[in-house]
Amino acid sequence: MKKLNPEHIKAILELINQGPYFQLLSMEVCKLDFGYCRVDVNLEMKHLNPFGGLHGGVYASIIDTAAYWAVYCDLKENVGLISLDLKVDNLSTVKDGKIIVEGKRLKAGRSICLSEATVTDTQGKLLAHGTSKQLITTGLQSINQAVTAMGYQSLPPKFL
Template sequence: MASDAERALTLEDGADPAEVNAFLNKGFGEALGLEFTELTADWVRAQWKVTPALYQPWGIMHGGVHCAVIESVASIAASLWLGDRGHVVGVNNNTDFLRASREGVLHAEATPIHRGRTQQLWVVTITDDQDRLTARGQVRLQNITETSALGNK
């Protein structure tokens, strides 16, 4: 029988998207307002609305939001691919900011560059409603098979 986490990480087989998003957006994802729209082991898509709560002092969305979204979407994608073999943790995130955003909905899409035994590398692109590239990031993730060691000294 599939665990709650395994059931929550798929929009296939009639899963309720609201339930999947509620599971994935605990904590920081909820603060960002991420909505996952497609989830597979080969790509993940999500979107969020730019709001003043995400602005930096000069009235445009903070670059850290792009970094956080890129890390989140890549991590979910890598987790789906790794499946029940373990968990993933991000070990490097490089994000390029290409276009400022003040409003609208932004869309993130993660696709794999490399998926290996110990590490994965994913690229995430962020576009606006006019399909203009606003940011691009690359995240390297470590595959952890001994999950009990995570967060311990």
């Protein structure tokens, strides 16, 4: 099995966490590994619906993010991904504090990947769960395209 380059992971985390949508929702991808992604969100007023609970769209966005990046390390260098679908089950609400989203790869195939994500509070209470399928692409939504779009020069190689 290939070994991930820690310098690449550090650089990719910096890159994606500066993305405009990630900034808008104040979500931070904290960890990437083979088949795993962790996203943290410190809740603010902007995350809440008019009733004072976490908006369902926030659940969908953070689950989509964790599920998507959970398969990243399993893919070849500079291969792209496109989310094909997203199923989200909102199980409970939360109004404040920190929430933790853990994405896990269920299967990384030749063209389709399947992953899931869970959202919990800091006490481990399950707030939401989701699954997603992603299409592996060549030359579309690749890391090199993200590097260019974000104004970076390059990233270290993904694998050692």
